[in-house]
Amino acid sequence: MMLKIAFRNIFRQKRRTVLTALAMIVGFTLSSVFIGWSDGAYSDIISMFTRNRIGHIQVHHTGYLDKPSLYDVIDSYESIGEKIAGVEGVEAWTPRIYSAGLGSVGDKTMGVQIIGVDVGREVRATRFDQKITSGAIFSETAAREAILGVGLARILKADVGGKIVLVTQGTDGAIANDLYTIIGIAESGDKATDRMACYLHIDDAQDLLVLDGRVHEIAVLVEVLDRVPKITAAIEIQIDDTTLEVSPWQVVAKSFYRAMQADRQGDLIGRMIIMLIVAIGVLNTVLMSVLERTREYGVLKAMGTKPRQIFGVVVIEVAFIALGSIVIGALFGASLNYLLSIYGISLPQEFSYGGIVFQTMYAAVTVRSLAIPAVTVLVSAILVSLFPAIRAARIAPAAAMRAH
Template identity: 65%
Template sequence: MIAGFTLSSLFIGLSDGAYGNIITMFTRNRIGHIQVHREGYLDKPSLYETIDDYPSVGETIQSTTGVEAWTPRVYAAGLGSVGEKSTAVQVIGVDVARETQATRFDQKMIEGSVLAETASHEAVIGKGLAKILSGTVGSEIVIFSQGADGSIANDVYKIIGIAESGDDGTDRVACYLHIEDAQELFVLEGRIHEIVVIVSNINHVSKITDTIKTRLNNSTLDVAPWQVVAKSFYRAMKVDQQGDAIARWVIMLIVAIGVLNTVLMSVLERTREYGVLKAVGTKPTQIFWLVICEVVIIAIGSIAVGALLGVLANYLLSIYGITYPEEITYGGMKIKTLYAEVNARCLIIPAITVMLSATIVSLFPAIKAARIMPAKAMRTH
């Protein structure tokens, strides 16, 4: 029972830690916890579906309880060229100060420096895009596209940094500009496409989303939590978690079989003693409850020791983690080290599992002990 509790606790801790880390990477570093767009933008992104007067919208969002930060973005597709090499790029206009506060934009830099907080005709490109274009810090990237007024949008920007977001797909196309440079290039004049919202507690995303909707009270704006913004990722994660639930049931079955074997052997080895108890007048129901209480007491002791070992193991793994020989990819993100998480689930679920399985599987041995015939049992050696 101790081994089963510890194994179950460790499994849950690693599972929750892995998903928590993945969700944090996916939301905090990329898409945010909540996003605000023009109505219909998520279904069909368009250069023309913009949010007007976004500073006032941002102020309303910032004053909402539970919101930690917000940042505006401009998105547009174009053609990027460095020297004689060209490829499709996704231009992302960012408010550098707000983006750094919300999604730690400055920590994504692997070479060079982050964009200046004022528009300076500078660009930061993704690691993959730098490889495709053979772009380096100090070289220039020319961007060709179409402006919102139908004009040809083209300009030259100095590459001052190379970034790595953790998503290879994004890094192969991403070209970050200061939001004012992007607005000037695409003739958006103070308009944006997206507001990313970061909350202080990810478990309150749904509640905060509803509050923001109510406070904005604007039917032309869509306010969506990350589960809606990244539907495919969220569904894939849920399917994966169902697989983990099956694994937990297997662990529970192993624990139950071990308990059944131990209790049954305990009853069989004490057949003579139970026969003596019956012979001196002990009622079958008393013997039945004697076995049940014995198992429950053992289960409680096992839970106490297992909880100590489980918390200790999860705590150590939350600090040091398990490092894979090679990076694995999940939802487009690279993961090198798997960390555990210490939470209530690591104790509650294994405790219920051990107690229920121990109680249920002890019924058969208890009934067997209660039905022992005294004369036959006392002849047992």
């Protein structure tokens, strides 16, 4: 019966109910778009950051991630890679070699990061071929070829067809150097990487650094980003090697991930503003209703209704309005997020995050973008209704029945 009274009370003052619901619907929709937008942007950033650069999961020799060393290598990477490929949800894997060195083109010399890549696997994993802005990608077999980052090529005034001399140290401790033909210029989207990167065929890199078939890193791409933690654990079990550590992208790019998490705290402020909009709207109207129905609550109490039941009537009425508003708000929020996920919004000025440049931002329809506003609206509406509900529950029946 209390549910019935609460539900029917909604329709007594239709205008007031509509206004209360509007406050909640607007609050929900704003919050949903806010979160959907943020999720879309971060999803793009994470996707570009991981897919184009670091991969979703990386395997290294233990300790390499904290203190990279030429000597901390992965032996038999092919067999480890095969084990990784057998894990459900893994899309691709690719081995990499890293070393610091000096690169000279003509009379220009610059510190470079030598990156040895398996061309076929790198193309499948990170679409390396799409990063080549001029020239060509490596041949299948090693042929003393190099691809320079666009920034490095600019500094060294290098161009496709030119030669670069690389000087570094091999794992045998000797100075290693060789001459390579520049066959392409690559742009990764990360300016810092592009100013240093000198890509070599994996066999050439192993030759130069005397690595004898070993690598420093295996980058893994997964099919679904959200499954990274589970797949990381599965890979650990699958390779079962204590000399190797398996790290998800959040660990590999710790500072990037922390910066992103800190940015997301901004969501909280948005949610608090929305809670405030809802709270003011609801408090005002619920207080008004309680005042108007003082006599009625007095009669109910006189007949033996307990204070907690009166309290329940007020809170349930607000909860009903909140639930209705959440359904409508979810329709609006999801529709707007869907439209923005397709058409996006072009930014008047491009912006860069984690070295990745963005010109159009897209929203996303995510569970978060509906669940968080739903909980926020429901909780704030119920919290705000507690005060009027307590007032209603405490009404003294004799005094209430004298009220007009």
